[in-house]
Amino acid sequence: MxxxxxxxxxxxxxxxxxxxxxxxxxxxxxxxxxxxxxPRRGEAGADAWYVRQVLLFLWRAAxxxxxxxxxxxxxxxxxxxxxxxxxxxxxxxxxxxxxxxxYSACGVRAGWxxxxxxxxxxxxxxxxxxxxxxxxxxxxxxxxxxxGRPELSEILDVPVPFLVLxxxxxxxxxxxxxxxxxxxxxxxxx
Amino acid sequence: MAEVLGVFEQAVLVAVVHLGGDGYGRTILxxxxxxxxxxxxxxxxxxxxxRLEDKGLLASRAGEGTPARGGRAKRxxxxxxxxxxxxxxxxxVSQNIWRGFAWPLKGRA
Numbered sequence: 001m002x003x004x005x006x007x008x009x010x011x012x013x014x015x016x017x018x019x020x021x022x023x024x025x026x027x028x029x030x031x032x033x034x035x036x037x038x039p040r041r042g043e044a045g046a047d048a049w050y051v052r053q054v055l056l057f058l059w060r061a062a063x064x065x066x067x068x069x070x071x072x073x074x075x076x077x078x079x080x081x082x083x084x085x086x087x088x089x090x091x092x093x094x095x096x097x098x099x100x101x102x103y104s105a106c107g108v109r110a111g112w113x114x115x116x117x118x119x120x121x122x123x124x125x126x127x128x129x130x131x132x133x134x135x136x137x138x139x140x141x142x143x144x145x146x147x148g149r150p151e152l153s154e155i156l157d158v159p160v161p162f163l164v165l166x167x168x169x170x171x172x173x174x175x176x177x178x179x180x181x182x183x184x185x186x187x188x189x190x
Numbered sequence: 191m192a193e194v195l196g197v198f199e200q201a202v203l204v205a206v207v208h209l210g211g212d213g214y215g216r217t218i219l220x221x222x223x224x225x226x227x228x229x230x231x232x233x234x235x236x237x238x239x240x241r242l243e244d245k246g247l248l249a250s251r252a253g254e255g256t257p258a259r260g261g262r263a264k265r266x267x268x269x270x271x272x273x274x275x276x277x278x279x280x281x282x283v284s285q286n287i288w289r290g291f292a293w294p295l296k297g298r299a
Contacts, residue, residue: 018240021215025236027255027262028215034258057233 003038005030005050015122016057019115029053061114062123065106066130072098073135077155081145103127103167107174112182115189117175124171128164136160193245195280201225202238203269203277206248211268214253215239218267239267247273 004010010026017025029050037046076095080088106127107120114123136158139146146155179189195203205221206213213221219235242248253264269277 017236021236021240021250021265023252023262024215024265025232027259027264028219029232030262031256031259032216053232056231060233060237 003034003043003046005033006047009047009051009054012122013054013057015114015116015119016054016061018113058122058126061110061119062106062126062130065102065123065127067134069099069102069127069131070134070138072102073131073158074138077135077139077142080155081142081149099166100170103170104174104177106167107171107176108178109174110171111175111178115182115187117172117179117189120175120178121168121172124167124174125164127171128160128167131167132158132160132163193247193276193279194283195276198222198226198230198234199238199242200277200280202235202242203247203273206267206273207269207277212266214264214266242273243267245272246270247276 013026013029014022033046033050037049040046041049072095076091079091085091103124107124110123111117111120113119136156139155142155182189201222202218205218205225208221209217215232215236218239219230219232222235223230239248239250243250247270248267249270250265250267253266255261255263
C-alpha cells in the first residue's frame with residue numbers, strides 16, 4: 001500500500017497554499033514525502049515532516065493577524081493597568097470593534113488570496129489562537145502592577161474559546177465578502 | 191533603475207537561473223538551501239517565488255504530474271529580462287559596497 005501523509009494535514013494544506021500555485025506546492029510536498037522523507041525517516045517521521053511544513057504555511061498565513069490582535073489586547077490591558085478609569089465600557093467597545101475589523105480584514109485577505117471561504121475560517125481561528133497565546137503570556141510581565149488590584153484580575157482571564165469563536169465567525173464573514181467580490185469580477189474559486 | 195533585491199530573493203533567482211528554466215519548487219528549494227548553507231522552509235521559498243513572479247522577475251508554466259506527486263502538475267520557473275536586470279543591479283550594488291576592502295576583512299576593534 002502506498003504511504004501517504006495524514007489526510008487532515010493534506011486537507012489543511014489545501015486551505016493555506018495560494019490558489020495560483022496550489023497544485024505545484026502540494027505536488028512538491030507529496031513528491032518530497034514519497035521520494036526522500038519516507039525512505040529516510042519512516043512513516044511517522046515523514047508524517048511529522050509533512051505536518052510541520054503545513055503548519056509553517058499556516059503560521060505564515062496567520063502570524064501578523066494573530067500578533068496584531070494579540071498586541072491590541074495587550075495594549076488594552078496596559079492602558080487599563082497604567083491609566084485606570086471608572087468606566088471601562090468605551091474601552092471595551094473600542095477593543096471589540098477593532099477586533100471585529102481585524103478578523104474581518106483577515107478573512108477578506110485569506111479568502112481572496114487562497115480563493116476559499118474556509119481558508120478565511122482556518123486563518124481566523126489560527127490568528128485567534130496566536131492572539132490568545134500572546135495575550136496570556138505578555139501580561140505575566142505586568143504581574144507586579146496587577147497584584148492587589150482585583151478590578152484588573154480579568155486581564156489574566158483571557159476568554160480563549162470566545163476569541164476563537166469570534167475569529168471563526170468574523171473571518172468567515174470576511175472571506176464570504178471576498179468571495180462575493182470575486183463573483184462580481186468573475187473570479188474562479190476553489 | 192532595476193530593483194535591488196534582498197539576499198533571499200537573490201538566492202531564489204540565482205537558483206532559478208542555475209536550474210535553467212526546468213527548476214520547480216522542490217529543486218529550487220534544495221538549490222537555495224545549498225547556496226545559503228542552511229535549511230529553508232518550503233513556505234518561505236514558495237512565497238518568494240510568488241512575489242518575484244508578481245513583480246515580473248520570474249515567469250512560470252505548468253509541467254507534468256507524476257504518481258509520486260499524486261498527479262499534481264509541477265510548476266516550472268524561469269527568469270525574465272527584468273529578473274536578469276534586477277540580479278545584475280543587486281550584484282553591482284553588493285560589489286560597490288565592498289569596493290576598496292580586501293577580503294577577508296581583518297578585525298580592527
